[in-house]
Amino acid sequence: KSPSVCCAVLSSEDSPQENGVHTNQYSSISPPASPVAQDEPFSTYFEERVPIPDSENQLFSFRKLWAFTGPGFLMSIAYLDPGNIESDLQSGAAAGFKLLWVLLVSTIIGLLLQRLAARLGVVTGMHLAEVCNRQYSTVPRIILWLMVELAIIGSDMQEVIGCAIALNLLSVGRIPLWGGVLITITDTFVFLFLDKYGLRKLEAFFGFLITVMAVSFGYEYVLVKPDQGELLKGMFVPYCAGCGPVQLEQAVGIVGAVIMPHNIYLHSALVKSREVDRKNKKEVKEANKYFFIESTIALFVSFLINVFVVAVFAQAFYNKSNIEVVKCNATGSPHTDLFPLNNNTLEVDIYKGGIVLGCFFGPAALYIWAIGILAAGQSSTMTGTYSGQFVMEGFLNLRWSRFARVLLTRSIAITPTLLVAIFQDVQHLTGMNDFLNVLQSLQLPFALIPILTFTSLKSIMNDFANGLGWKISGGILILGVCAINMYFVIVYVTSLNSVVLYVLAALISVAYLAFVAYLAWHCLVALGVSCLDCCSRVSNRPAVLIEEQSEYDS
Secondary structure, X not given: OOOOOOOOOOOOOOOOEEOOEEOOOOOOOOOOOOOOOOOOOXXXXXXXXXXXXXOOXXXXXXXXXXXXOOHHHHHHHHHHOHHHHHHHHHHHHHHOOOOHHHHHHHHHHHHHHHHHHHHHHHHHOOOHHHHHHHHOOHHHHHHHHHHHHHHHHHHHHHHHHHHHHHHHHHXXXXXXXXXXXXXXXXXXXXXXXXXXXXXXXXXHHHHHHHHHHHHHHHHHHHHHOOOHHHHHHHHHOOOOOOOOHHHHHHHHHHHHHHOOHHHHHHHHHHHHHEOOXXXXXXXXXXXXXXXXXXXXXXXXXXXXXXXXXXXXXXXHHOOOEHHHHHHHHHOOOOOOOOOOOOOOEOOOOHHHHHHHHHHHHOHHHHHHHHHHHHHHHHHHHHHHHHHXXXXXXXXXXXXOOHHHHHHHHHHHHHHHHHHHHHHOOOOOOHHHXXXXXXXXXXHOHHHHHHHHHHHOOHHHHHHHOOOHHHHHHXXXXXXXXXXXXXXXXXXXXHOOOOHHHHHHHHHHHHHHHHHHHHHHHHHHHHOOOHHHOOOOOOOOOOOOOOHHHHHHHO
């Protein structure tokens, strides 16, 4: 390109040299400069790396798959957080089995996006936040960090409140919402340091929590005995007969609940916990293969658990009215007006869901439901904390002590949660959950656009960059997911019925869309739309890989 037409972009031939190695400020990934001196070693979550066993000339090895198993299951917990569980039970109660195909498609899309995140971490040795830190200039980088932090806070609030609701149900109302929040904060701090006893033990603990969810919600599934024919029809027939605006909102809510922005950042970091020689193309290719297989298995398990929840409420409470469950006001709940005496369609959340299960199927159903919610909330709030730390470390290049990082990231997310718990009653949280879902929907482009951008750059991914098919399909998927979530946001804003809020939303939208357009411009350049490659800070031209890159992992 002519410098007189477009801003100059450094190539590998004319880039400056560091230690005799060519670098390109925006086109290649280089390790961060090491501090000249450190009083104490910087503590990360990858001090222990899982070794990969050798297996000569084997197309597939279960021993290797076991060695790579862990990051995908930690990632899959975001598909099982209390926000997802609430979306599941609401879609079952509002649409029966008819939206199961939306859950299936959303999970498959989520798997494809998680594949991109894992590949970025494996190939570059850096997670998405670190790559953003090196590829975007200061102002966009700070804005991006703030947006992702907002998504993490929104998700964490739902997760901690979910734990508090579970404790409230288990104690028959004796533990108030704010008390449950404080308990969750305390035990999360304790559990987060489990990796000091070994990374595999930490991963085993998360596996245990997933098992608790599977057993709890599986028990409810067996107890209710859903119609298997209707279930399979709803899962594989992409149609919703007789559905209206309520069911459409639920379908959009499923997509928003399943595909979460902070999970992309998390997965790209977790895959760094395995010993992979990134200078060995065969090892990198093998790692990508096994991580994809593991992620597929993990998301299949999470999908089954979500299906359990949808099916239970579809079978037992679809088309039920408040008058049909009003007897539940007198079955152990401290609230005597939980279900009003009218013929309106039953509206449930994770709290009311537990009450009606206990009312119709016995106290055991309520307590087992609460145990499943507690496992979902506890596991997801822990992975959410990891996400917060990876994001903060990557975007800001923090070199604080480990305890200081945990304290800061927990405080940022917990403070608003505690305020909500103090001033809000457990039976009036649906409005807050709707707002938090909208908040996270707005943040989706700030994870999906960067991950497609960087995995499409040959200068970053070399031979592992997205091919033409992945670029086109990835772009269409991300555009579709973002459009669906924007619809959800518009529906929510228009339901507020306030001119002042409309004006405020319009003003915020201008700035929001401008920043999304900025990220989209860089993404289109990375995808090969050369006519837009003017003054861009990214280039899709190959660059020399930094051979010392692997030293950054050690």
